[in-house]
Each structure stands twice: as structure tokens, then as C-alpha cells.
Amino acid sequence: MKNIKNKFVIVLLGLLLTTACNKKSDGVITPEDRIAFDSAKLETFFNQYPEFKKYEKEISELYNKEDFHYVWYDKDGRVDFAEVLYVKVNEIKEEGVVKKMPYKDDLNKLFSERKGDKASLENDLLLSAMYFYYTKNVLEGVDSQTSKQTGWFLPRPNVSYVNYLEELMKDPEKLEKDETENITQYYRLKKGLQRYQEIQKKGGWRKIDFSTDKKNLKEGDNHPAVAQVRARLFASGDLKVDNKSTLFDAELKEGLITYETRHNRTPNNIITPKMIEEMNISVEDRIKTIIVNMERCRWIDPEIMNAKELISVNIPSYKLFYLKEGKPVLESNVVVGKEMNKTVVFSGQMSYIVFSPYWNIPQSIINKEIKPQMEKNSNYLNEKNMEWNDGNVRQKPGKENSLGLVKFMFPNSNNIYLHDTPAKSLFNKDSRAFSHGCVRVEKARDLAIEILKDDKRMSVAKIDAAMNGGKEVNHTLNHKIPVYIAYFTAWADKDGNVNFYEDVYNRDNRLAQMLYKNK
Structure with missing residues (x-):
């Protein structure tokens, strides 16, 4: 009876000590598989990678929670979620993040060389730093004090990304498929960003030469600016074909309707100086505006x-x-x-x-x-x-x-x-x-x-x-x-x-x- 009780205590302790951060895709990692380390070695890591010191608080909290055991490695190698996270970091431009990832070369080596599969404290801490780089930039955005400096006093969501990692370890697909971590508008702007980034890759559009004191152009008018508007609408995908014509014809009218409708406006079928001024804003500036507003979305619960x-x-x-x-x-x-x-x-x-x-x-x-x-x-x-x-x-x-x-x-x-x-x-x-x-x-x-x-x-x-x-x-x-x-x-x-x-x-x-x- 005593042996049965002892076995029950051991099993119970094992269940209590096992967390989502000790899981691999093939099941739960037992406490015996976990790798402990001396907490004093954290300081050595931040001295070696000073740009990650900004995440020191979160990284220390994470390993303290794990009783200073490795998070991303066990005795069998690296957890599968690390690969998912690495892919997302490489695609971070699609999330409207333009900041350079610190020590990206070191992380690339981690996933391109065999040594990256081997457990080491440096490797484990690099992956933790990569995780907090991603969550801070994609999900949280700039800190609340900084957002207030821009005149933003809406309440900010209070999320523990240390605890969130536990959810992701349980379900790695959550990071790829979940669209509830930010407000819906974030994901809609993300679609828009991808569209404008594709336009940018194709060279964007040229500036339309049309003086602000000119009168409106309507269907039937013939003007050099019409051909430029046509090229602009073709570049943004609002016109299927650019026939180079300077005549404001029915085809151009349809392109203008598409353009106005896409911008959630009621088409009036005329070209105005104000419309030209708007069309002349570069694709690079449009991308920047989208990125700025994706950031604001991160600030809303x-x-x-x-x-x-x-x-x-x-x-x-x-x-x-x-x-x-x-x-x-x-x-x-x-x-x-x-x-x-x-x-x-x-x-x-x-x-x-x-x-x-x-x-x-x-x-x-x-x-x-x-x-x-x-x-x-x-x-x-x-x-x-x-x-x-x-x-x-x-x-x-x-x-x-x-x-x-x-x-x-x-x-x-x-x-x-x-x-x-x-x-x-x-x-x-x-x-x-x-x-x-x-x-x-x-x-x-x-x-x-x-x-x-x-x-x-x-x-x-x-x-x-x-x-x-x-x-x-x-x-x-x-x-x-x-x-x-x-x-x-x-x-x-x-x-x-x-x-x-x-x-x-x-x-x-x-x-x-x-x-x-x-x-």
C-alpha cells in the first residue's frame, strides 16, 4: 500500500510540474526530460546580446515560471513550435512591422544548421528573445506611455505574453490561424497592406501632371491627364487594361467607379483636382499610413x-x-x-x-x-x-x-x-x-x-x-x-x-x- 501511495505522489508531482512549455507535438514531456540551468547565466546572455535586454523582464519572468528550466528544448531536441514562430518572424513584414530583428543572422543559423537542434542555454534564450520580439511588435505594439505621447488615451489591453506562450505551445496553429489577438480591423488592414506591397514591387505609379486650378474632367473630355489617370488606375488594379488614350471614355469611367467604390465613396464620374491630388500620393506613403494604423489597432482591446x-x-x-x-x-x-x-x-x-x-x-x-x-x-x-x-x-x-x-x-x-x-x-x-x-x-x-x-x-x-x-x-x-x-x-x-x-x-x-x- 505504501508503494502505491508513493507512485501516486510521483505521478501527481509530474502532472503539476508539467506545463505547456514542456510539450512537443508527440506528447507531454516528463519532468525528467527537462533541462535545468543556473539563473545567474541569464546575465551572461544579455551581456552577449545587449539588444535583447529590452525583453529582460519578460524573459526572466518566463524562466522563473519554469523554475529555470529550458523552454524550447528537452533532451530529445527542439520543440516543434519554434519552427512555426521562426516562419512567422520571417514573414513579419506582412504584419506591418518594419523594425529590424536583432541578431537575425544568429537565429537564421539556429534553423539552418544542425547545432540548432541541440539543446543549449544560448539557443533556448535566443528563441525566447525571438518570441518576445514577435509578440511585442505584432501583438502589443509600442508601450502605453509612447502611445499616449501620440494623443491616444483609449485603454490598452493588458496581456501576459509569458502566459500566452503556454497557449501557443499547446496549439502552435493558433499563431497562424487565430485572428482574435487584435481587433478585426487589423487583419483587414493587413490584407490591404499586402495589396499595396504587391503594387510597390511592380513599381508603383507615376505622378499625374494636372494643375490644381484646372477644371473638372468629365466623360467625353480629351486631355493629356486622362492618359495619366488611366495608367494610375491600371497600376492600382482599378482598370484592367491601359489603352493609353487621352479620351475620357466609358472604360475609364468604369475604372473610376471601381476606384471610388473601393474607397467606400459614391462615384460621381468626374476627375477633380482633389482626386488627382489624392491619386498622386505615392504607394510608399500609402504603405506607411497602413502600417501606422495597424499599429493603432494593436492598442485596442x-x-x-x-x-x-x-x-x-x-x-x-x-x-x-x-x-x-x-x-x-x-x-x-x-x-x-x-x-x-x-x-x-x-x-x-x-x-x-x-x-x-x-x-x-x-x-x-x-x-x-x-x-x-x-x-x-x-x-x-x-x-x-x-x-x-x-x-x-x-x-x-x-x-x-x-x-x-x-x-x-x-x-x-x-x-x-x-x-x-x-x-x-x-x-x-x-x-x-x-x-x-x-x-x-x-x-x-x-x-x-x-x-x-x-x-x-x-x-x-x-x-x-x-x-x-x-x-x-x-x-x-x-x-x-x-x-x-x-x-x-x-x-x-x-x-x-x-x-x-x-x-x-x-x-x-x-x-x-x-x-x-x-x-
């Missing part, structure tokens, strides 16, 4: 897409989307903050709606705009339906109120919210950065109706009455709705067709410089 409801605003596209169960139920144009009053990239929880709101004017606006007007016109406040309130100025509810007839509140330290506006004409402009920082919503009434669709306390008639009642009314939501205000200058559909937006706050170049550093 993919779990947000599992929210029952979600409101997202993309500043450069001037668009708001309201999603339920991951599907858009409402889309609206928006106006965002101008350059000097940038709309902040952050998230909040919408908790209540204010109908017929007062506009409590910020002190900065009172000092810079209201008081100078009052000095010129003593009746200014009355004309603008404003009044003094406890030493501050506010605008009374009504159709001319700057917040319109409704505002959507998600309390935050930035004092930013979504709201209606009487200035509807601004939504017709291509560039819509005019506000003092808050987000003006074109379909504010529709948004209120959709949000309160299942709220038995509010009908459409009651919403309309509250919006036009001339008296401020707060309505608390039955549940809070996540609101994300983001900044993407490139956005792709499921087929990898990329739509590019104006870098309204000039943030792309700064981030690109960070990513392309030490290329």
Missing part, C-alpha cells in the same frame, strides 16, 4: 467588439457608428474639434441623455469670445439667448442653442460629449474640424431614438417632445453604453479595400518615425 452595444467615433473620417451585437445600426456624420481644440482620443460610458440642454459655456470661451462681443454689443447675451448664472454664462435651451436639442453624456475629465447642433450646413463640408472639442452629431435625433428603442419610458413622441420642450430634462439610461473616440487615417473593408482619411491632427508622421526608427 479586441474584447470591446464583444460589447452588447458600442458607439464609436473616428475623428479623421468624421463618422460615428452605433453598433449592437457587433453590427452597425446607425451611421452619422460628425463634426470634431479644430486643430487648436483637438477632440481627445479616449473612451467613456454613456450614462444619460440631456434633452433641451443648457450650454454651460467654458470660461476659456467666455474670455476669448463672449466678453469681447459683449464689449462691442451690450445686448449680445440677449441676442444669443444667453444669461448669467452664478458668475458664469450659459445659453438657454432652444433651437439656436449651440448644443442643439439633445446631448449624450459619458462623464469624463476632458468634458467631452456628443451633441446635436443647429449648424447643419457644416456636415456638408469635406473637412469637418470646427468644434471646441466636443463631437457634433448630424443624426442626433436618430441616435437618441435608437439608444432608447427598448426603453419603455420613452417613445419617439416623448423624445420629440423632450427635445423641443424648451426645458432641460435629464434621462438616465437603463444601462451604460461604451463610447470610443479613436483616430484612424486608414480603414479597410473585409476584402482589404482601404479608405484613407486626412490626418487632421498631423499625428501619422510622428508615429511613423517611432515605428521606422532603427529600420
Whole structure:
């Protein structure tokens, strides 16, 4: 009986000590197969490979977790997952990573020479460093402090890539097939990147010579620029054949329709100076923009897409989307903050709606705009339906109120919210950065109706009455709705067709410089 108990204890200890990092494709590695090493030798490795010192914390955590045993080798050789990871690292350009892999020659030798199959601490640590290079660059991106320097204050996902390795060791195909580690948009942009990289390999496209003061070109016009546009559309795959003609014919029209549709725009069948200006952006710059936005995707927790409801605003596209169960139920144009009053990239929880709101004017606006007007016109406040309130100025509810007839509140330290506006004409402009920082919503009434669709306390008639009642009314939501205000200058559909937006706050170049550093 004593022997049976001892055998049971040994088996139990073996199961407890065995982790996913001790698995090969042919089964579980027993504790006896594991190779231990002196933890003091880690310092020797980082002295030999100083560029990997940036991963020292994670590597130390990994081996501490494994009680300072090899992770990638046992007495029989190297685990199969190492090969999978090496292939992915060699394809890392497809992930929009431009940083050079440190000591790549050493890693290449590891997989091209027989000695790489043999267990050694140096080899094991090189593979661990390769793993953290991959996860840090492809899945995590730059650290949160760096992303904040670019004006990004959305919450970052908190992932332990030490623990994630355990999952990958169990299922190596997860690294190749799983598309849940980043948000869906990342993988769509990745498709777009591959398309533009192929165009780059073929030589890209030439610049179209067309002065910005020229008139629009339409079907039937004959102009040298038409042939250049034709060549440009052929290079990007929007035109199947380039017949070199300078005549704006039906074939070119079809190419323009394809081009406009691919960029998620309604075709108007004309060539404008603005379109030419857009087409003249080089394929290299387009690739850089895609890479920058793939990086931004790494900063968003993919779990947000599992929210029952979600409101997202993309500043450069001037668009708001309201999603339920991951599907858009409402889309609206928006106006965002101008350059000097940038709309902040952050998230909040919408908790209540204010109908017929007062506009409590910020002190900065009172000092810079209201008081100078009052000095010129003593009746200014009355004309603008404003009044003094406890030493501050506010605008009374009504159709001319700057917040319109409704505002959507998600309390935050930035004092930013979504709201209606009487200035509807601004939504017709291509560039819509005019506000003092808050987000003006074109379909504010529709948004209120959709949000309160299942709220038995509010009908459409009651919403309309509250919006036009001339008296401020707060309505608390039955549940809070996540609101994300983001900044993407490139956005792709499921087929990898990329739509590019104006870098309204000039943030792309700064981030690109960070990513392309030490290329």
C-alpha cells in the first residue's frame, strides 16, 4: 500500500510540474526530460546580446515560471513550435512591422544548421528573445506611455505574453490561424497592406501632371491627364487594361467607379483636382499610413467588439457608428474639434441623455469670445439667448442653442460629449474640424431614438417632445453604453479595400518615425 501511495505522489508531482512549455507535438514531456540551468547565466546572455535586454523582464519572468528550466528544448531536441514562430518572424513584414530583428543572422543559423537542434542555454534564450520580439511588435505594439505621447488615451489591453506562450505551445496553429489577438480591423488592414506591397514591387505609379486650378474632367473630355489617370488606375488594379488614350471614355469611367467604390465613396464620374491630388500620393506613403494604423489597432482591446452595444467615433473620417451585437445600426456624420481644440482620443460610458440642454459655456470661451462681443454689443447675451448664472454664462435651451436639442453624456475629465447642433450646413463640408472639442452629431435625433428603442419610458413622441420642450430634462439610461473616440487615417473593408482619411491632427508622421526608427 505504501508503494502505491508513493507512485501516486510521483505521478501527481509530474502532472503539476508539467506545463505547456514542456510539450512537443508527440506528447507531454516528463519532468525528467527537462533541462535545468543556473539563473545567474541569464546575465551572461544579455551581456552577449545587449539588444535583447529590452525583453529582460519578460524573459526572466518566463524562466522563473519554469523554475529555470529550458523552454524550447528537452533532451530529445527542439520543440516543434519554434519552427512555426521562426516562419512567422520571417514573414513579419506582412504584419506591418518594419523594425529590424536583432541578431537575425544568429537565429537564421539556429534553423539552418544542425547545432540548432541541440539543446543549449544560448539557443533556448535566443528563441525566447525571438518570441518576445514577435509578440511585442505584432501583438502589443509600442508601450502605453509612447502611445499616449501620440494623443491616444483609449485603454490598452493588458496581456501576459509569458502566459500566452503556454497557449501557443499547446496549439502552435493558433499563431497562424487565430485572428482574435487584435481587433478585426487589423487583419483587414493587413490584407490591404499586402495589396499595396504587391503594387510597390511592380513599381508603383507615376505622378499625374494636372494643375490644381484646372477644371473638372468629365466623360467625353480629351486631355493629356486622362492618359495619366488611366495608367494610375491600371497600376492600382482599378482598370484592367491601359489603352493609353487621352479620351475620357466609358472604360475609364468604369475604372473610376471601381476606384471610388473601393474607397467606400459614391462615384460621381468626374476627375477633380482633389482626386488627382489624392491619386498622386505615392504607394510608399500609402504603405506607411497602413502600417501606422495597424499599429493603432494593436492598442485596442479586441474584447470591446464583444460589447452588447458600442458607439464609436473616428475623428479623421468624421463618422460615428452605433453598433449592437457587433453590427452597425446607425451611421452619422460628425463634426470634431479644430486643430487648436483637438477632440481627445479616449473612451467613456454613456450614462444619460440631456434633452433641451443648457450650454454651460467654458470660461476659456467666455474670455476669448463672449466678453469681447459683449464689449462691442451690450445686448449680445440677449441676442444669443444667453444669461448669467452664478458668475458664469450659459445659453438657454432652444433651437439656436449651440448644443442643439439633445446631448449624450459619458462623464469624463476632458468634458467631452456628443451633441446635436443647429449648424447643419457644416456636415456638408469635406473637412469637418470646427468644434471646441466636443463631437457634433448630424443624426442626433436618430441616435437618441435608437439608444432608447427598448426603453419603455420613452417613445419617439416623448423624445420629440423632450427635445423641443424648451426645458432641460435629464434621462438616465437603463444601462451604460461604451463610447470610443479613436483616430484612424486608414480603414479597410473585409476584402482589404482601404479608405484613407486626412490626418487632421498631423499625428501619422510622428508615429511613423517611432515605428521606422532603427529600420
